[in-house]
Amino acid sequence: MPGAPQPPSLNLPDRVADLSATRAGNQVSLAWTMPRRNTDRLPLKGDIDVLVCRDLAATLNSTTCTAAGTLQLAPAANGAFTESLPAGLATGAPQPLTYFVELNNKHGRSAGRSNPATVLAGEAPAPVTGFAAELRKQGVVLRWNPAEPGAAVRLRRKLLTPSASKPRTGPLPSTAEPVDQNLLVEAAPEPSPAHALDKNIAFGNSYEYRAQRVVRVPVVQTSGASQNIELEGELSPPIRIDALDVFPPAVPAGLAAVAVAADPQSGAPASIDLSWQPNTDPDLAGYEVYRREDQTPWQRISGDQPVVGPAFHDARVLPGHTYRYGVSAVDQKGHESGRSAEASDTVPNE
Numbered sequence: 001m002p003g004a005p006q007p008p009s010l011n012l013p014d015r016v017a018d019l020s021a022t023r024a025g026n027q028v029s030l031a032w033t034m035p036r037r038n039t040d041r042l043p044l045k046g047d048i049d050v051l052v053c054r055d056l057a058a059t060l061n062s063t064t065c066t067a068a069g070t071l072q073l074a075p076a077a078n079g080a081f082t083e084s085l086p087a088g089l090a091t092g093a094p095q096p097l098t099y100f101v102e103l104n105n106k107h108g109r110s111a112g113r114s115n116p117a118t119v120l121a122g123e124a125p126a127p128v129t130g131f132a133a134e135l136r137k138q139g140v141v142l143r144w145n146p147a148e149p150g151a152a153v154r155l156r157r158k159l160l161t162p163s164a165s166k167p168r169t170g171p172l173p174s175t176a177e178p179v180d181q182n183l184l185v186e187a188a189p190e191p192s193p194a195h196a197l198d199k200n201i202a203f204g205n206s207y208e209y210r211a212q213r214v215v216r217v218p219v220v221q222t223s224g225a226s227q228n229i230e231l232e233g234e235l236s237p238p239i240r241i242d243a244l245d246v247f248p249p250a251v252p253a254g255l256a257a258v259a260v261a262a263d264p265q266s267g268a269p270a271s272i273d274l275s276w277q278p279n280t281d282p283d284l285a286g287y288e289v290y291r292r293e294d295q296t297p298w299q300r301i302s303g304d305q306p307v308v309g310p311a312f313h314d315a316r317v318l319p320g321h322t323y324r325y326g327v328s329a330v331d332q333k334g335h336e337s338g339r340s341a342e343a344s345d346t347v348p349n350e
Contacts (some may be wrong), residue, residue: 012039013048013103016114019089021099023119024212025127025234026090030099030117032079044199049104052081053113056089056097056227060330063122065100085121094122094217094231113260116228118219125151125213135227135238137247139199143235144211146194148158151213154232157195160206160240170256179203180317203245213234247280248337249329252310255340257325259317261348270319270347274312274328276340283331290316290326290339298339306330322346 014035021030024314030052038044059131059212068083079101089097097120100113125293129238130145142155185196201207213233218226274289286306288296291314299312317323325345326339 012111019117021117030081034077036076047072051102089121090335096122097121120231127234128211128236131236143195155186158208214317246334255343257343257345259345271315278310279329
């Protein structure tokens with residue numbers, strides 16, 4: 001049906017509303033989403049001119065904005081822009097640096113700047129040096145050289161084998177291990193040996209670690225609200241850790257031996273009952289039981305398969321003999337711990 005006459009569209013792209021900015025070292029990276037429609041709610045067609053600018057003293061009424069770069073992007077595309085800060089913005093004390101993007105039509109007109117995205121200009125924290133990683137049974141130990149007080153360290157971990165991390169199903173399902181995880185180690189009051197332990201690893205996976213120093217500075221935003229903004233230093237070179245489980249279970253503790261005399265009435269032979277504290281390793285397969293008399297060599301008496309529970313009944317004993325026992329733990333990959341402290345007892349004579 002014919003409708004009322006409409007004014008001609010200026011075809012102004014909608015303003016960007018989700019601009020974000022991060023700085024690492026002297027590199028600033030911007031990200032945003034390009035609009036699908038113009039201000040008249042009509043679909044945009046063709047590439048759109050994008051102006052990126054920055055303002056060192058942005059306010060709600062600020063009209064100055066120094067051009068940082070231009071590019072062309074399609075409607076609904078994911079926008080991205082990276083620049084190295086000029087020398088004048090990469091030195092001195094930290095201060096707010098606000099970025100905007102402005103979308104222009106083919107006549108150079110726009111609906112206005114995007115939302116502000118603020119980072120800190122000024123000298124970035126020193127790079128992390130001496131960064132190293134070591135795999136242990138408890139997790140990955142990360143170490144680096146200490147620096148001046150006041151700078152925290154962010155550890156960035158990336159899962160290199162996401163296909164190996166699958167969610168567990170069953171009555172208590174779990175979620176898959178995230179690909180990227182961060183850990184912030186707060187600054188110490190004075191320089192000291194710096195280290196952290198990443199316990200949240202899964203054996204069988206491979207990980208990449210990087211580190212960077214972080215300084216937090218309170219900044220008043222263009223809206224008037226105060227917010228802590230982080231100034232991040234340069235990322236360290238990556239370190240790869242292949243988390244292979246080559247560690248045996250913990251050595252069993254609390255081994256006790258109790259001898260029982262033979263019972264002529266029931267015909268039960270003499271025996272020695274062993275018990276110990278259960279091992280809590282998640283991949284435990286069982287235990288191996290060893291025995292010897294005096295200083296003779298140790299002999300395994302638990303059979304070809306590990307003992308499942310933390311107890312063992314030894315019925316192959318002789319009255320009047322003293323037996324010494326040791327117990328080790330075995331995981332599902334066949335790694336065996338050292339033997340426990342000895343426990344001994346003498347079988348009573350009949």
